[in-house]
Amino acid sequence: MAATPDPRKRILTGVRPTGALHLGHYVGALENWIRLQREYECFFLIADYQVSDYADDFQRVRDSIFEVALDWLAVGLDPEGSHFLIESGVPEHAELTQWLSWWVPLGMLERNPTLKAEMADLELRHSVPVAFFNYPMMQVANILMPKAHLVPVGEDQLPHIELTREVARRFNRMFERQVFPEPEPLVGRIARLVGTDGDAKMSKSKNNAIFLGDDKETVLLKVRGMYTDPTRLRATDPGHVEGNPVFMYHDAFNPNEDEVNDLKERYVLGKVGDVEVKTKLAAALNAFLDPIRERRSYYEARPDLVREALHAGTSHARTVAQATMAEVRDAMRINYLG
Numbered sequence: 001m002a003a004t005p006d007p008r009k010r011i012l013t014g015v016r017p018t019g020a021l022h023l024g025h026y027v028g029a030l031e032n033w034i035r036l037q038r039e040y041e042c043f044f045l046i047a048d049y050q051v052s053d054y055a056d057d058f059q060r061v062r063d064s065i066f067e068v069a070l071d072w073l074a075v076g077l078d079p080e081g082s083h084f085l086i087e088s089g090v091p092e093h094a095e096l097t098q099w100l101s102w103w104v105p106l107g108m109l110e111r112n113p114t115l116k117a118e119m120a121d122l123e124l125r126h127s128v129p130v131a132f133f134n135y136p137m138m139q140v141a142n143i144l145m146p147k148a149h150l151v152p153v154g155e156d157q158l159p160h161i162e163l164t165r166e167v168a169r170r171f172n173r174m175f176e177r178q179v180f181p182e183p184e185p186l187v188g189r190i191a192r193l194v195g196t197d198g199d200a201k202m203s204k205s206k207n208n209a210i211f212l213g214d215d216k217e218t219v220l221l222k223v224r225g226m227y228t229d230p231t232r233l234r235a236t237d238p239g240h241v242e243g244n245p246v247f248m249y250h251d252a253f254n255p256n257e258d259e260v261n262d263l264k265e266r267y268v269l270g271k272v273g274d275v276e277v278k279t280k281l282a283a284a285l286n287a288f289l290d291p292i293r294e295r296r297s298y299y300e301a302r303p304d305l306v307r308e309a310l311h312a313g314t315s316h317a318r319t320v321a322q323a324t325m326a327e328v329r330d331a332m333r334i335n336y337l338g
Protein backbone atom coordinates (compact mmCIF):
# COMPACT_ATOMS: atom_id res chain seq x y z
CA MET A 1 0.00 0.00 0.00
CA ALA A 2 1.44 3.40 -0.95
CA ALA A 3 1.96 5.84 1.92
CA THR A 4 -0.53 8.72 2.07
CA PRO A 5 1.22 11.92 0.97
CA ASP A 6 1.68 14.50 3.72
CA PRO A 7 -0.57 17.50 2.90
CA ARG A 8 1.44 19.98 4.97
CA LYS A 9 3.73 22.63 3.47
CA ARG A 10 7.39 21.87 3.95
CA ILE A 11 10.25 23.23 6.00
CA LEU A 12 13.88 22.45 5.29
CA THR A 13 16.51 23.69 7.68
CA GLY A 14 19.66 22.37 9.27
CA VAL A 15 22.95 22.66 11.05
CA ARG A 16 26.49 21.59 10.39
CA PRO A 17 27.84 18.66 12.45
CA THR A 18 30.85 20.51 13.78
CA GLY A 19 30.06 20.42 17.49
CA ALA A 20 27.25 20.58 20.01
CA LEU A 21 24.48 23.18 19.79
CA HIS A 22 24.41 26.38 21.84
CA LEU A 23 22.00 29.09 22.99
CA GLY A 24 22.51 31.00 19.70
CA HIS A 25 21.23 28.04 17.72
CA TYR A 26 18.26 27.86 20.08
CA VAL A 27 16.97 31.43 19.84
CA GLY A 28 18.12 31.92 16.24
CA ALA A 29 16.60 28.79 14.80
CA LEU A 30 15.56 25.82 16.97
CA GLU A 31 12.80 27.68 18.77
CA ASN A 32 10.97 28.24 15.48
CA TRP A 33 11.52 24.65 14.45
CA ILE A 34 9.91 23.41 17.66
CA ARG A 35 6.98 25.79 17.26
CA LEU A 36 6.32 24.88 13.62
CA GLN A 37 7.04 21.17 13.63
CA ARG A 38 3.37 20.12 13.65
CA GLU A 39 2.10 22.74 11.23
CA TYR A 40 4.73 21.93 8.57
CA GLU A 41 6.30 18.72 7.34
CA CYS A 42 9.84 19.34 8.54
CA PHE A 43 13.12 18.14 7.08
CA PHE A 44 15.84 18.74 9.67
CA LEU A 45 19.17 18.25 7.97
CA ILE A 46 22.62 17.54 9.40
CA ALA A 47 24.91 19.04 6.78
CA ASP A 48 27.89 16.70 6.85
CA TYR A 49 28.92 17.59 3.29
CA GLN A 50 29.47 21.12 4.65
CA VAL A 51 32.18 20.39 7.18
CA SER A 52 33.80 23.80 6.92
CA ASP A 53 37.33 23.70 8.30
CA TYR A 54 36.90 20.31 9.94
CA ALA A 55 37.64 18.28 6.80
CA ASP A 56 40.84 17.13 8.49
CA ASP A 57 38.88 15.87 11.49
CA PHE A 58 36.15 13.54 10.30
CA GLN A 59 35.97 11.87 13.68
CA ARG A 60 34.67 15.17 15.03
CA VAL A 61 32.12 15.34 12.23
CA ARG A 62 31.04 11.77 12.92
CA ASP A 63 30.66 12.36 16.67
CA SER A 64 28.87 15.64 16.07
CA ILE A 65 26.18 14.03 13.93
CA PHE A 66 25.10 12.07 16.98
CA GLU A 67 25.50 15.12 19.28
CA VAL A 68 23.33 17.28 17.05
CA ALA A 69 20.58 14.65 16.84
CA LEU A 70 20.75 14.29 20.62
CA ASP A 71 20.43 18.06 21.06
CA TRP A 72 17.44 18.10 18.72
CA LEU A 73 15.68 15.42 20.72
CA ALA A 74 16.64 17.22 23.93
CA VAL A 75 14.99 20.48 22.87
CA GLY A 76 11.82 18.63 21.91
CA LEU A 77 11.97 18.05 18.17
CA ASP A 78 9.87 15.02 17.41
CA PRO A 79 11.19 12.56 14.80
CA GLU A 80 7.76 10.90 14.60
CA GLY A 81 6.19 13.85 12.79
CA SER A 82 9.32 15.18 11.07
CA HIS A 83 12.46 13.86 9.36
CA PHE A 84 15.97 13.98 10.82
CA LEU A 85 18.31 13.43 7.89
CA ILE A 86 22.03 13.12 7.29
CA GLU A 87 22.92 15.08 4.17
CA SER A 88 25.43 12.57 2.76
CA GLY A 89 22.90 9.77 3.25
CA VAL A 90 21.01 11.46 0.41
CA PRO A 91 23.78 11.80 -2.20
CA GLU A 92 21.26 13.38 -4.59
CA HIS A 93 22.17 16.60 -2.72
CA ALA A 94 25.64 16.45 -4.29
CA GLU A 95 24.19 15.80 -7.71
CA LEU A 96 21.72 18.68 -7.56
CA THR A 97 24.45 21.02 -6.24
CA GLN A 98 26.56 20.20 -9.27
CA TRP A 99 23.79 20.90 -11.77
CA LEU A 100 22.61 24.11 -10.12
CA SER A 101 26.16 25.45 -9.81
CA TRP A 102 26.29 25.82 -13.59
CA TRP A 103 23.73 28.60 -13.52
CA VAL A 104 25.21 30.75 -10.79
CA PRO A 105 27.91 33.23 -11.77
CA LEU A 106 31.00 33.32 -9.55
CA GLY A 107 30.34 36.97 -8.73
CA MET A 108 27.08 36.07 -7.01
CA LEU A 109 28.98 33.96 -4.47
CA GLU A 110 31.81 36.49 -4.22
CA ARG A 111 29.29 39.15 -3.20
CA ASN A 112 27.53 36.96 -0.61
CA PRO A 113 28.26 38.83 2.67
CA THR A 114 28.03 35.76 4.95
CA LEU A 115 30.38 33.75 2.77
CA LYS A 116 32.76 36.71 2.56
CA ALA A 117 32.90 37.11 6.34
CA GLU A 118 33.31 33.36 6.95
CA MET A 119 36.08 33.11 4.36
CA ALA A 120 37.97 36.01 5.89
CA ASP A 121 37.71 34.24 9.24
CA LEU A 122 38.80 30.91 7.77
CA GLU A 123 41.75 32.44 5.91
CA LEU A 124 43.28 33.46 9.21
CA ARG A 125 43.75 29.78 10.08
CA HIS A 126 43.58 27.87 6.84
CA SER A 127 43.57 28.07 3.06
CA VAL A 128 39.99 28.11 1.75
CA PRO A 129 38.93 24.74 0.26
CA VAL A 130 37.06 24.85 -3.05
CA ALA A 131 34.13 23.05 -1.44
CA PHE A 132 33.86 25.76 1.20
CA PHE A 133 33.39 28.42 -1.44
CA ASN A 134 30.56 26.43 -2.96
CA TYR A 135 28.76 25.55 0.28
CA PRO A 136 25.96 28.10 -0.24
CA MET A 137 25.13 26.26 -3.47
CA MET A 138 24.81 23.07 -1.51
CA GLN A 139 22.41 24.83 0.84
CA VAL A 140 20.43 25.86 -2.21
CA ALA A 141 20.22 22.20 -3.23
CA ASN A 142 19.26 21.17 0.32
CA ILE A 143 16.35 23.60 0.36
CA LEU A 144 15.13 22.92 -3.17
CA MET A 145 15.36 19.12 -2.88
CA PRO A 146 12.16 18.70 -0.79
CA LYS A 147 10.71 21.86 -2.44
CA ALA A 148 10.61 23.64 0.91
CA HIS A 149 8.31 26.63 1.34
CA LEU A 150 9.84 27.94 4.56
CA VAL A 151 13.39 28.02 5.93
CA PRO A 152 13.66 29.04 9.61
CA VAL A 153 17.25 30.16 10.25
CA GLY A 154 19.44 32.72 11.99
CA GLU A 155 20.04 36.05 10.32
CA ASP A 156 23.45 35.07 8.92
CA GLN A 157 21.72 32.62 6.59
CA LEU A 158 19.51 35.18 4.81
CA PRO A 159 21.89 35.74 1.86
CA HIS A 160 21.82 32.00 1.17
CA ILE A 161 18.01 31.93 1.09
CA GLU A 162 18.01 34.89 -1.29
CA LEU A 163 20.39 32.89 -3.49
CA THR A 164 18.02 29.92 -3.31
CA ARG A 165 15.10 32.06 -4.48
CA GLU A 166 17.19 33.34 -7.37
CA VAL A 167 18.28 29.84 -8.41
CA ALA A 168 14.69 28.52 -8.20
CA ARG A 169 13.51 31.36 -10.45
CA ARG A 170 16.31 30.75 -12.94
CA PHE A 171 15.69 27.02 -13.09
CA ASN A 172 11.94 27.37 -13.55
CA ARG A 173 12.39 30.04 -16.21
CA MET A 174 15.07 28.17 -18.12
CA PHE A 175 13.19 24.89 -18.27
CA GLU A 176 9.75 26.51 -18.50
CA ARG A 177 8.13 24.69 -15.65
CA GLN A 178 7.43 25.35 -12.03
CA VAL A 179 9.65 22.69 -10.50
CA PHE A 180 10.77 24.66 -7.44
CA PRO A 181 8.77 26.99 -5.18
CA GLU A 182 10.61 30.14 -4.01
CA PRO A 183 11.19 29.55 -0.29
CA GLU A 184 10.64 32.21 2.38
CA PRO A 185 13.11 32.70 5.24
CA LEU A 186 11.98 32.96 8.85
CA VAL A 187 14.41 34.49 11.34
CA GLY A 188 14.23 33.60 15.02
CA ARG A 189 13.26 35.70 18.04
CA ILE A 190 16.89 36.82 18.40
CA ALA A 191 18.29 37.18 14.89
CA ARG A 192 21.90 36.88 16.06
CA LEU A 193 22.77 36.13 19.67
CA VAL A 194 26.01 37.74 20.85
CA GLY A 195 28.79 35.67 22.38
CA THR A 196 29.69 35.61 26.08
CA ASP A 197 32.74 37.69 25.10
CA GLY A 198 30.59 40.40 23.53
CA ASP A 199 31.43 39.28 19.96
CA ALA A 200 28.60 39.82 17.48
CA LYS A 201 27.80 36.09 17.18
CA MET A 202 27.86 33.24 19.63
CA SER A 203 29.79 30.54 17.81
CA LYS A 204 31.24 27.20 18.83
CA SER A 205 34.52 28.00 17.06
CA LYS A 206 35.01 31.27 18.95
CA ASN A 207 35.01 29.85 22.45
CA ASN A 208 32.18 32.20 23.43
CA ALA A 209 29.25 29.79 23.58
CA ILE A 210 27.02 28.36 26.28
CA PHE A 211 26.05 24.90 25.06
CA LEU A 212 22.64 23.31 25.54
CA GLY A 213 24.45 20.37 27.13
CA ASP A 214 26.54 22.43 29.61
CA ASP A 215 26.04 21.45 33.24
CA LYS A 216 24.97 23.93 35.95
CA GLU A 217 28.47 24.61 37.21
CA THR A 218 29.82 25.28 33.70
CA VAL A 219 26.97 27.70 33.00
CA LEU A 220 27.70 29.56 36.23
CA LEU A 221 31.43 29.79 35.42
CA LYS A 222 30.78 30.99 31.86
CA VAL A 223 28.29 33.60 33.04
CA ARG A 224 30.68 34.84 35.74
CA GLY A 225 33.32 35.34 33.06
CA MET A 226 30.95 37.20 30.72
CA TYR A 227 31.82 40.49 29.14
CA THR A 228 29.66 43.31 30.56
CA ASP A 229 29.97 47.08 30.53
CA PRO A 230 33.69 47.88 30.17
CA THR A 231 33.20 51.46 31.36
CA ARG A 232 31.94 50.31 34.73
CA LEU A 233 34.74 49.70 37.22
CA ARG A 234 32.82 49.61 40.53
CA ALA A 235 29.33 48.45 41.47
CA THR A 236 28.54 52.06 42.39
CA ASP A 237 29.36 53.36 38.87
CA PRO A 238 26.28 53.89 36.70
CA GLY A 239 26.24 51.12 34.05
CA HIS A 240 24.96 50.65 30.49
CA VAL A 241 22.20 48.17 29.79
CA GLU A 242 22.04 48.79 26.02
CA GLY A 243 24.43 46.52 24.17
CA ASN A 244 25.43 44.73 27.38
CA PRO A 245 25.50 40.97 26.66
CA VAL A 246 24.50 40.08 30.23
CA PHE A 247 21.26 42.03 29.87
CA MET A 248 20.73 40.75 26.32
CA TYR A 249 20.76 37.24 27.76
CA HIS A 250 18.46 38.31 30.63
CA ASP A 251 16.02 39.64 28.02
CA ALA A 252 16.30 36.45 25.96
CA PHE A 253 16.16 33.81 28.68
CA ASN A 254 14.86 35.21 31.97
CA PRO A 255 11.05 34.95 32.00
CA ASN A 256 10.84 36.99 35.23
CA GLU A 257 10.36 40.46 33.74
CA ASP A 258 10.02 42.18 37.12
CA GLU A 259 13.39 40.83 38.18
CA VAL A 260 15.01 41.91 34.91
CA ASN A 261 13.51 45.42 35.07
CA ASP A 262 14.58 45.82 38.68
CA LEU A 263 18.15 44.76 37.83
CA LYS A 264 18.26 47.16 34.87
CA GLU A 265 16.98 50.09 36.95
CA ARG A 266 19.52 49.50 39.67
CA TYR A 267 22.33 48.88 37.14
CA VAL A 268 22.01 52.29 35.48
CA LEU A 269 21.94 53.92 38.91
CA GLY A 270 25.02 52.07 40.12
CA LYS A 271 23.01 50.24 42.76
CA VAL A 272 23.72 46.63 41.91
CA GLY A 273 26.93 44.67 41.48
CA ASP A 274 27.78 42.48 38.48
CA VAL A 275 27.84 39.47 40.80
CA GLU A 276 24.12 39.74 41.56
CA VAL A 277 23.18 40.39 37.92
CA LYS A 278 25.24 37.42 36.78
CA THR A 279 24.13 35.06 39.53
CA LYS A 280 20.50 35.73 38.62
CA LEU A 281 21.28 35.21 34.93
CA ALA A 282 22.97 31.87 35.63
CA ALA A 283 19.93 30.80 37.65
CA ALA A 284 17.57 31.76 34.81
CA LEU A 285 19.70 29.96 32.23
CA ASN A 286 19.91 26.86 34.37
CA ALA A 287 16.13 26.84 34.85
CA PHE A 288 15.75 27.15 31.08
CA LEU A 289 18.25 24.35 30.41
CA ASP A 290 17.00 21.93 33.07
CA PRO A 291 14.23 20.24 31.05
CA ILE A 292 16.57 20.10 28.04
CA ARG A 293 19.22 18.38 30.18
CA GLU A 294 16.64 15.92 31.46
CA ARG A 295 15.52 14.87 27.97
CA ARG A 296 19.14 14.79 26.84
CA SER A 297 20.08 12.24 29.48
CA TYR A 298 17.01 10.16 28.61
CA TYR A 299 18.19 9.83 24.98
CA GLU A 300 21.85 9.56 25.91
CA ALA A 301 20.92 6.38 27.74
CA ARG A 302 19.01 5.17 24.65
CA PRO A 303 21.35 5.77 21.68
CA ASP A 304 19.35 3.34 19.54
CA LEU A 305 16.43 5.79 19.52
CA VAL A 306 18.76 8.51 18.20
CA ARG A 307 20.11 6.26 15.46
CA GLU A 308 16.60 5.07 14.55
CA ALA A 309 15.43 8.67 14.13
CA LEU A 310 18.37 9.39 11.79
CA HIS A 311 17.78 6.20 9.89
CA ALA A 312 14.08 6.72 9.28
CA GLY A 313 14.42 10.42 8.42
CA THR A 314 17.31 9.90 6.00
CA SER A 315 15.56 7.07 4.24
CA HIS A 316 12.35 9.08 3.83
CA ALA A 317 14.28 12.12 2.60
CA ARG A 318 16.03 9.93 0.02
CA THR A 319 12.68 8.85 -1.43
CA VAL A 320 11.61 12.49 -1.66
CA ALA A 321 14.97 13.43 -3.24
CA GLN A 322 14.70 10.71 -5.86
CA ALA A 323 11.28 11.98 -6.89
CA THR A 324 12.61 15.55 -7.21
CA MET A 325 15.65 14.39 -9.18
CA ALA A 326 13.43 12.49 -11.58
CA GLU A 327 11.57 15.76 -12.24
CA VAL A 328 14.83 17.71 -12.58
CA ARG A 329 16.24 15.22 -15.08
CA ASP A 330 13.02 15.27 -17.01
CA ALA A 331 12.93 19.10 -17.12
CA MET A 332 16.60 19.26 -18.18
CA ARG A 333 16.16 16.41 -20.60
CA ILE A 334 19.22 14.63 -19.22
CA ASN A 335 17.35 11.34 -18.94
CA TYR A 336 19.41 10.09 -21.89
CA LEU A 337 18.96 6.43 -21.12
CA GLY A 338 15.26 6.70 -20.36
Ligand code: ATP
Pocket (backbone or CB within 6 Å): 014, 015, 016, 017, 018, 024, 025, 027, 028, 029, 152, 153, 154, 155, 156, 157, 190, 191, 192, 193, 194, 201, 202, 203, 204, 205
Ligand atom coordinates in the same frame (compact mmCIF):
# COMPACT_ATOMS: atom_id res chain seq x y z
P1 ATP B 1 28.85 28.09 14.86
O1 ATP B 1 29.15 29.47 14.37
O2 ATP B 1 28.62 27.98 16.31
O3 ATP B 1 29.80 27.07 14.28
P2 ATP B 1 27.10 27.90 12.83
O4 ATP B 1 26.51 29.22 12.50
O5 ATP B 1 28.22 27.52 11.95
O6 ATP B 1 27.45 27.77 14.30
P3 ATP B 1 25.26 26.45 11.56
O7 ATP B 1 25.14 24.99 11.54
O8 ATP B 1 25.86 27.16 10.39
O9 ATP B 1 26.05 26.78 12.79
O10 ATP B 1 23.92 27.18 11.92
C1 ATP B 1 22.74 26.54 12.33
C2 ATP B 1 21.64 27.56 12.53
O11 ATP B 1 21.82 28.28 13.74
C3 ATP B 1 21.60 28.60 11.42
O12 ATP B 1 20.25 28.87 11.12
C4 ATP B 1 22.25 29.80 12.05
O13 ATP B 1 21.81 31.01 11.48
C5 ATP B 1 21.81 29.68 13.49
N1 ATP B 1 22.74 30.32 14.42
C6 ATP B 1 24.01 29.90 14.70
N2 ATP B 1 24.59 30.73 15.59
C7 ATP B 1 23.65 31.69 15.89
C8 ATP B 1 23.64 32.84 16.76
N3 ATP B 1 24.68 33.16 17.51
N4 ATP B 1 22.50 33.58 16.81
C9 ATP B 1 21.42 33.26 16.06
N5 ATP B 1 21.37 32.20 15.23
C10 ATP B 1 22.47 31.42 15.14
Ligand code: MG
Pocket (backbone or CB within 6 Å): 156
Ligand atom coordinates in the same frame (compact mmCIF):
# COMPACT_ATOMS: atom_id res chain seq x y z
MG1 MG C 1 26.93 29.00 10.09
